[in-house]
Amino acid sequence: MISVEEAQQIVMNEVLSGPVVTLPLQDACGRVLAGELQSPIDSPLFDSSAMDGFAIAACDLARHKVVGLVAAGNTIEKTLHRGEAMRVMTGAMLPQGTTAVIPQEEILKEEDGTILISSPVTQDLHIRRQGEEVRAGDLVLSKNTPITAGAAGFLSSLGILKIPVFTPPKILIFPTGSELVSHPSALQSGKIMESNSCSLSAALFPLNLVPRIVSPVPDIPKVMHAMLEVALSENDFVLITGGVSVGIFDHVKEILASLKVKTCFWKVAQKPGKPLYFGRKNNTFVFGLPGNPASSLVCFYEYVRPALLKWMGFPDCFLKKCEARLLKPFFKKEERVHFVRGKVFYKEGEWQVDPFEGQESHKMGSFAKANCLAVIPAAVKELKEGDAVVIHWL
Ligand code: AMP
Ligand code: MG
Numbered sequence: 001m002i003s004v005e006e007a008q009q010i011v012m013n014e015v016l017s018g019p020v021v022t023l024p025l026q027d028a029c030g031r032v033l034a035g036e037l038q039s040p041i042d043s044p045l046f047d048s049s050a051m052d053g054f055a056i057a058a059c060d061l062a063r064h065k066v067v068g069l070v071a072a073g074n075t076i077e078k079t080l081h082r083g084e085a086m087r088v089m090t091g092a093m094l095p096q097g098t099t100a101v102i103p104q105e106e107i108l109k110e111e112d113g114t115i116l117i118s119s120p121v122t123q124d125l126h127i128r129r130q131g132e133e134v135r136a137g138d139l140v141l142s143k144n145t146p147i148t149a150g151a152a153g154f155l156s157s158l159g160i161l162k163i164p165v166f167t168p169p170k171i172l173i174f175p176t177g178s179e180l181v182s183h184p185s186a187l188q189s190g191k192i193m194e195s196n197s198c199s200l201s202a203a204l205f206p207l208n209l210v211p212r213i214v215s216p217v218p219d220i221p222k223v224m225h226a227m228l229e230v231a232l233s234e235n236d237f238v239l240i241t242g243g244v245s246v247g248i249f250d251h252v253k254e255i256l257a258s259l260k261v262k263t264c265f266w267k268v269a270q271k272p273g274k275p276l277y278f279g280r281k282n283n284t285f286v287f288g289l290p291g292n293p294a295s296s297l298v299c300f301y302e303y304v305r306p307a308l309l310k311w312m313g314f315p316d317c318f319l320k321k322c323e324a325r326l327l328k329p330f331f332k333k334e335e336r337v338h339f340v341r342g343k344v345f346y347k348e349g350e351w352q353v354d355p356f357e358g359q360e361s362h363k364m365g366s367f368a369k370a371n372c373l374a375v376i377p378a379a380v381k382e383l384k385e386g387d388a389v390v391i392h393w394l
Pocket of ligand 2: 176178243291
């Protein structure tokens with residue numbers, strides 16, 4: 001059995017970023033940049049006004065003669081001379097010779113074609129200088145930058161409308177267990193609802209990933225073998241649930257071995273999720289998630305999600321962490337990391353976490369209300385109310 005840190009390290013070492021595709025900017029939002037981008041233009045592209053007001057050519061003068069007007073979008077050939085002003089709109093190109101822009105609201109008097117201002121004014125006031133933010137040829141975004149709304153807006157302002165991004169992986173959810181049914185009408189005695197595919201696909205949704213899902217696969221080696229063979233050839237990630245523990249009907253590991261999947265690890269010192277399996281065949285990654293619903297979802301958040309984010313090129317792959325004060329005492333016997341479903345909230349100047357009842361791995365009610373996993377380290381057997389713990393945000 002390996003530690004949580006070792007297991008996470010192995011996953012992150014094995015999984016590399018996926019293939020790259022060039023997409024129109026609108027289609028690339030939510031993905032991650034797969035190369036460096038240089039600006040084809042200066043930004044701003046020309047000296048322009050930051051305000052509706054008047055361009056002036058002498059900062060020490062109070063009176064200026066208005067000699068014209070420039071609207072945003074117009075070109076201006078004329079040069080402004082000392083003592084002259086020109087009415088300008090926000091974003092308008094400034095005439096040569098402009099030393100400052102005086103906002104409309106700050107004009108003391110406007111009469112007989114002249115304006116009166118309170119002088120002197122600061123040089124370059126309210127002028128957006130050409131290239132002040134970006135010079136043509138500058139590196140504007142580096143590889144592995146997520147294409148957020150802000151990034152998309154920035155790139156489109158520079159006229160960069162096609163970008164290389166990492167492709168999302170093809171994912172298959174593969175629930176196993178002869179006891180599983182997909183519809184309550186099929187719930188005869190001994191059967192249970194298959195729920196892992198629902199929780200896992202819901203957990204993929206915020207990552208903009210839509211998996212394919214197979215109907216529950218019975219614990220019949222021949223059937224599993226045939227289906228897994230196809231699954232491995234068609235997907236980047238195969239998320240098997242169930243059948244990876246030590247029961248006599250847990251055939252998954254054997255079958256994967258016969259299909260030449262290399263085992264990277266099996267069993268992690270954690271609760272829930274001890275029987276977690278991770279393997280690889282060429283560029284297809286296989287997670288054998290424990291069948292119990294809470295175990296499979298915890299393993300998703302702690303291992304599968306980081307692997308998928310790494311494949312998609314994201315720089316931060318693990319759940320966000322913070323420290324919180326535990327609101328109930330906690331005891332455990334095992335030297336395993338416990339991931340405890342709970343609710344974290346901010347109160348009286350600090351984060352506090354309420355660990356829920358019902359932490360057994362078949363119970364999902366606690367997960368349904370949880371917004372975090374409180375992480376109790378392997379070596380810690382007992383925590384008092386008020387002790388600090390690290391939580392992972394769900
Ligand atoms: P296993 O890991 O196959 O031994 O499964 C452990 C427990 O999880 C058993 O009680 C299974 O019935 C249950 N289980 C396995 N797969 C699922 C699933 N997809 N949905 C709900 N429960 C499951
Ligand atoms: Mg099973």
